[in-house]
Amino acid sequence: MKPIRIFLSAIMMVSILSVSVFAAQTQDRQIRLLLQRMTLEEKIGQLTQYSYGMDLTGPAGEPIKPEEEIRKGRIGSLLNATGAEKTRELQTIAVEESRLGIPLLFGLDVIHGYRTIFPIPLGEAASWDLSAIEQSARIAAIEASAAGVNWTFAPMVDIARDPRWGRIMEGAGEDPYLGAEVARARVRGFQGNDLGRSDTILACAKHFAAYGAAQAGRDYSTVDISRRTLHEIYLPPFKAAAEAGAGTFMNAFNELNGIPCTGNRYLVREVLKKRWGFDGFVVSDWDSIKEMIVHGFAEDGRHAAELAMHAGCDMDMMSAAYIAHMADLVRQGKVPPAQIDEAVTRILSVKKRVGLFKDPYQYCSPERERELLLNDKHQAIARDVARKSIVLLKNENGTLPLDRDLKRIALIGPLADNQTDPLGSWSAKGEDKDIITLRRGIMDAVSSNTEVLFARGCDIDGEGTQDMAEAVRVACKADVIIAALGESKNMSGEAHCRGDIGLPGRQLELLQKLQATGKPVVLVLMNGRPLTLVWPSQNIPAILETWLLGTQTGPAIADVLFGKVNPSGKLPVTFPYALGQVPIFYNHKMTGRPGVKGQAYRSTYADIPVEPLYPFGFGLSYTQFSYSPIRLNRAKVAYDEIANVSTTVTNTGSRQGAEVVQLYIRDLKASVTRPVKELKGFSKIDLKPGESRKVTFALTAEDLAFYNQTMTKVTEPGKFEVFVGGNSRDVLKAEFTLLSK
Ligand code: NOJ
Numbered sequence: 001m002k003p004i005r006i007f008l009s010a011i012m013m014v015s016i017l018s019v020s021v022f023a024a025q026t027q028d029r030q031i032r033l034l035l036q037r038m039t040l041e042e043k044i045g046q047l048t049q050y051s052y053g054m055d056l057t058g059p060a061g062e063p064i065k066p067e068e069e070i071r072k073g074r075i076g077s078l079l080n081a082t083g084a085e086k087t088r089e090l091q092t093i094a095v096e097e098s099r100l101g102i103p104l105l106f107g108l109d110v111i112h113g114y115r116t117i118f119p120i121p122l123g124e125a126a127s128w129d130l131s132a133i134e135q136s137a138r139i140a141a142i143e144a145s146a147a148g149v150n151w152t153f154a155p156m157v158d159i160a161r162d163p164r165w166g167r168i169m170e171g172a173g174e175d176p177y178l179g180a181e182v183a184r185a186r187v188r189g190f191q192g193n194d195l196g197r198s199d200t201i202l203a204c205a206k207h208f209a210a211y212g213a214a215q216a217g218r219d220y221s222t223v224d225i226s227r228r229t230l231h232e233i234y235l236p237p238f239k240a241a242a243e244a245g246a247g248t249f250m251n252a253f254n255e256l257n258g259i260p261c262t263g264n265r266y267l268v269r270e271v272l273k274k275r276w277g278f279d280g281f282v283v284s285d286w287d288s289i290k291e292m293i294v295h296g297f298a299e300d301g302r303h304a305a306e307l308a309m310h311a312g313c314d315m316d317m318m319s320a321a322y323i324a325h326m327a328d329l330v331r332q333g334k335v336p337p338a339q340i341d342e343a344v345t346r347i348l349s350v351k352k353r354v355g356l357f358k359d360p361y362q363y364c365s366p367e368r369e370r371e372l373l374l375n376d377k378h379q380a381i382a383r384d385v386a387r388k389s390i391v392l393l394k395n396e397n398g399t400l401p402l403d404r405d406l407k408r409i410a411l412i413g414p415l416a417d418n419q420t421d422p423l424g425s426w427s428a429k430g431e432d433k434d435i436i437t438l439r440r441g442i443m444d445a446v447s448s449n450t451e452v453l454f455a456r457g458c459d460i461d462g463e464g465t466q467d468m469a470e471a472v473r474v475a476c477k478a479d480v481i482i483a484a485l486g487e488s489k490n491m492s493g494e495a496h497c498r499g500d501i502g503l504p505g506r507q508l509e510l511l512q513k514l515q516a517t518g519k520p521v522v523l524v525l526m527n528g529r530p531l532t533l534v535w536p537s538q539n540i541p542a543i544l545e546t547w548l549l550g551t552q553t554g555p556a557i558a559d560v561l562f563g564k565v566n567p568s569g570k571l572p573v574t575f576p577y578a579l580g581q582v583p584i585f586y587n588h589k590m591t592g593r594p595g596v597k598g599q600a601y602r603s604t605y606a607d608i609p610v611e612p613l614y615p616f617g618f619g620l621s622y623t624q625f626s627y628s629p630i631r632l633n634r635a636k637v638a639y640d641e642i643a644n645v646s647t648t649v650t651n652t653g654s655r656q657g658a659e660v661v662q663l664y665i666r667d668l669k670a671s672v673t674r675p676v677k678e679l680k681g682f683s684k685i686d687l688k689p690g691e692s693r694k695v696t697f698a699l700t701a702e703d704l705a706f707y708n709q710t711m712t713k714v715t716e717p718g719k720f721e722v723f724v725g726g727n728s729r730d731v732l733k734a735e736f737t738l739l740s741k
Contacts, residue, residue, distance in 0.1 A: 048316055067090070120424040155182070158212035159174060166425075167219060177681075207250055207253065207254075217497055247354070262307075263311045269312040283317050290319035386552045400560075405449060412481060427489070486507075526553075527547065532576060544557070571617060573616065574615060575614035576613060578608045623651050626649070636737050647661070671708050
């Protein structure tokens, strides 16, 4: 027992020292003076967050009377309180009726829009258009901030390699490089250049960390990954968010290699706060402090509070463990007062950055709220972002785009005239009635001579087939069939995982019946995750992946269907051939026995291919692009030189179009094995028919670095392959040698 206690108190000393260093360096005078005036109870109040009202986004906790608690200085932040008037009312209590008048932070899950709903984040990531992604976050911030919200629990930057996991819809897909770029863009969009302005909001990078690596793709499940995988795959988007200035981070629900993230001091104190120098604050996830009891890591609520505070969790969302136990823990010497002061300083500093000490009511403006929410400008931008997010997966014989003068179009399927699901999960204050459905979008796009026939065919889920015969009858009358199939919004998102990722219910059967009519069929998919699509990919001539596009679903899809816009999205995540391949991702390792189906003694399956159905980075266009052979500025690159990798891309088709030119590398031999490909750059370019553009990517030693056997980040000299192309599979290849230092 003894040596353990000595060890623990050594850890405690280190943490006390680093805590006071933090306080000395970051406290400004105003905050220092405020801190001096605060009682221990008031300090702990600042570390406490509750959900307001009945709009819960997690299991209900013990009921409290928020107004009374605010008055007593026992709340630092509320989540789920919205609306300029409501938040002003609550802020007035904090500012005018609590002893110290410290303003509240109002948090909400503004994940892909506030009232104007943009595509789900996975869809937006498919645009590979960082300025569009930034702009979408910007509009979300403008709307939310006008309605009293000054803190969003976004961006969710969890890498996801398992499509069963429902929260795959909320992030940017499987790749750490793309994930990091998108994380930066989203933080910039929410926070702008000046977090103190009344139209910017505080970002929160979540869920720290590796939440997406949930075993078996089941939400909240155990995560057990190597430290190398953690640092190389799961952490880069978080680091990027911290570098971009994200003011807050949120703990993940999961355990990571035996330690729940909320109690994981390595992650929070060591990596985030010390190595990365993060000076914002960390909030737990909903009740995740107390859930450490269920994990089997904490004895009771009091122990959980102690562990979370030692680990560096500054604010308690919804478990009320801090408010219940922290004062006692401090008085009994279990938690050093300096840790409380650090947490409070972090929270107050962020409140100051957000401008709350200058004007606590700057976010509560009913006039701005009326003027800005869902306005025409925001709608137009949402339509633009939505059409950029659409991915063309197949287009045999130029089935698409359709002629807007067609005589009769049959629009079939449970998502064709759906006024609910296209909003997707986490749709904040988005309202069903705001959705422009696909049916409406198509009717507005076609000529006045075109008849648009409609039938639902079947439900999204379930066994009912009563509508199917009618749908086939309708389909038979048309020149072309558009089948709008996929998932409901509740099939993805938190706690909504699927054990089968095919088209749900009887939808595949409906599609088969439509195809059997012999009419050309266009499949419009709406879904929150990759689906298994082997039959459609072999039998349906045109397939559009549209994700869940939000308010402007109909116009955006119609723009693409009828060729007003040329699709340019690329998959940010691999679409497996079959569920048995999952987890599947493009940046896998080589193994000692790589192979293809049917080869003996190889790393293959007996019954399905090894390759995915659609690879990461894949997406077609109505035009074609050709790539000239890769040119390197030199074949032997000195260690501190830059390798320039260029190609000239030409639009060889007859329509204007945008291409995402992607750069991948492979380190051919290293002291630890490296992935077969790693994305290291991309550029989205727009080309007129016949136009060419040279694209050059610069690679430095830093881009080639990885963690070696002792987990030191190094770049090892030797041979590297570089690949350039329009997806991760169909690429051109060249090679260079990096010379020793
Ligand atoms: C739990 C979710 O995991 C998290 O992402 C969200 O921000 C909180 N609930 C608050 O709604």
